[in-house]
Amino acid sequence: MCETCGCTITAGNVHLTRDQHGHDGPVIEVLQDLLAANDRTAEHNRSHFNEHGVFAINLMSSPGAGKTALLEATIDALGDEYRIAVIEGDLETENDAARIRARGVRAVQITTGSACHLDAHLVHQALHELPLHGLDLLFIENVGNLVCPASFDLGQHRNVVLLSVTEGDDKPAKYPVMFRAADLVVLSKADLLDVLDDFDPLRAEAALRALGRDTPVIRAAARRTPALQPWLDWLRRELAQHRKAHNQFAVPATALSGAALLRPARSMVGD
Amino acid sequence: MHELSICQALLTQVEDIARAHAADGVKRIIVEVGPLSGVEPSLLAVAFQLARAGSCAAQAELTCELAPVTVRCTECGAESACAANCLLCTECGGYRTQVISGDELRLLRVELSSADESVRRTAA
Numbered sequence: 384m385c386e387t388c389g390c391t392i393t394a395g396n397v398h399l400t401r402d403q404h405g406h407d408g409p410v411i412e413v414l415q416d417l418l419a420a421n422d423r424t425a426e427h428n429r430s431h432f433n434e435h436g437v438f439a440i441n442l443m444s445s446p447g448a449g450k451t452a453l454l455e456a457t458i459d460a461l462g463d464e465y466r467i468a469v470i471e472g473d474l475e476t477e478n479d480a481a482r483i484r485a486r487g488v489r490a491v492q493i494t495t496g497s498a499c500h501l502d503a504h505l506v507h508q509a510l511h512e513l514p515l516h517g518l519d520l521l522f523i524e525n526v527g528n529l530v531c532p533a534s535f536d537l538g539q540h541r542n543v544v545l546l547s548v549t550e551g552d553d554k555p556a557k558y559p560v561m562f563r564a565a566d567l568v569v570l571s572k573a574d575l576l577d578v579l580d581d582f583d584p585l586r587a588e589a590a591l592r593a594l595g596r597d598t599p600v601i602r603a604a605a606r607r608t609p610a611l612q613p614w615l616d617w618l619r620r621e622l623a624q625h626r627k628a629h630n631q632f633a634v635p636a637t638a639l640s641g642a643a644l645l646r647p648a649r650s651m652v653g654d
Numbered sequence: 655m656h657e658l659s660i661c662q663a664l665l666t667q668v669e670d671i672a673r674a675h676a677a678d679g680v681k682r683i684i685v686e687v688g689p690l691s692g693v694e695p696s697l698l699a700v701a702f703q704l705a706r707a708g709s710c711a712a713q714a715e716l717t718c719e720l721a722p723v724t725v726r727c728t729e730c731g732a733e734s735a736c737a738a739n740c741l742l743c744t745e746c747g748g749y750r751t752q753v754i755s756g757d758e759l760r761l762l763r764v765e766l767s768s769a770d771e772s773v774r775r776t777a778a
Contacts, residue, residue, distance in 0.1 A: 408677055408678075408681060408765060408766035408767040408768040409675065409677075409765075409766050409768070410763055410764070410765050410766075411671050411675065411763060411764045411765075411766065412762070412763055413667070413671065413760075413761045413762060413763060413764060414760060414761070414762060415667060415760055415761050416759060416760045416761075417660055417663050417664050417667070417685065417759050417760055417761055418660070418663060418759065419663075419667070420663055420666065420667075421663065498656075498659070499656055500656050500659075502659065530656075530692065531656035531692070533692050534656060534660075534691065534692040534693065534759075535656075555739075556739045556740075557739070559690065559738050559739040559741075560690055560691070560692035560738075561692075563690065563741075590739075592749045593739065593740045593741065593742055593749065594739065594740075594741050594749075595725060595741035595742065595749050595750070595751040595752070595753070596749070597749070597750065
């Protein structure tokens with residue numbers, strides 16, 4: 384008897400009824416995350432980072448929010464303190480990697496063609512060109528996009544999302560998936576707040592809180608070194624905590640969401 | 655549009671399952687998608703039409719079951735149904751909530767097409 388609907392079709396008579404019956408094969412219960420393959424590669428990347436004591440940060444924002452400028456300023460400020468490398472993700476050009484290399488830091492450019500996000504496999508390929516030995520900090524600058532990159536774990540330890548003050552302060556409400564993934568939100572180009580009267584940092588923070596997150600929000604201005612202090616402090620603190628935890632390595636907020644904790648383990652069920 | 659990448663990952667999983675059960679093909683694929691997964695079901699459906707070509711699921715139908723957004727308040731314990739961009743507790747108004755449903759992106763079931771009874775037994 385058919386296990387699914389209780390009908391009496393057998394291998395001997397199925398050919399008589401197959402077309403009319405409309406139920407001609409088994410139903411396989413799966414319950415597997417669609418991104419399981421990506422997540423496995425991401426864990427593999429994270430293991431690489433952990434083996435080498437590298438703290439990896441995935442930097443995300445809309446295009447033009449100032450990710451590369453923030454990295455340039457960070458390298459200038461911390462280059463003597465930490466050994467830094469950068470993986471750059473863009474649809475086309477080596478421009479951003481060239482800007483980073485001009486600061487004396489190793490950079491690998493991933494050009495995604497038409498793909499709107501980095502995934503764990505692309506980062507894994509880039510790691511083949513990037514010796515991790517001796518590195519302290521690895522920044523992965525994702526493709527400028529507030530939608531797609533949020534869905535893909537790359538193996539990073541922390542997600543940092545930039546929201547430039549030239550954008551709308553309601554961005555967290557418009558892009559909840561991205562801002563929920565953030566471990567830190569940086570209000571970039573904050574030196575422009577004095578001349579912009581339509582961006583209210585408190586409104587941006589309220590929109591973030593409405594996503595059920597107490598993610599810290601800091602201001603940064605890449606062109607004004609004193610205005611980088613909260614960002615540099617955060618980096619130093621997170622790296623120190625990461626190292627202190629030793630074997631209990633950090634994972635980004637998304638990998639430990641409440642739903643993931645309550646849900647059964649990712650496995651093939653009934654197969 | 656990352657929905658095409660998602661479809662390719664989906665079809666890899668489906669092809670593995672079809673091969674493991676020696677199926678002739680795939681009739682129907684049922685996935686669960688929550689609004690907080692970052693995947694838009696209507697775009698997934700469009701991407702699937704492109705991605706399925708040439709695969710064992712070339713004739714398959716894709717069904718998206720929508721998961722509601724539900725949070726549990728870590729302060730008062732209440733569970734609330736929410737919009738994707740307002741995950742506050744509806745009881746106490748607190749923002750310290752955990753998403754307990756709404757970020758799903760998973761393959762639930764695959765309906766295979768096969769005439770072989772032994773395949774049916776394997777599935778059971």
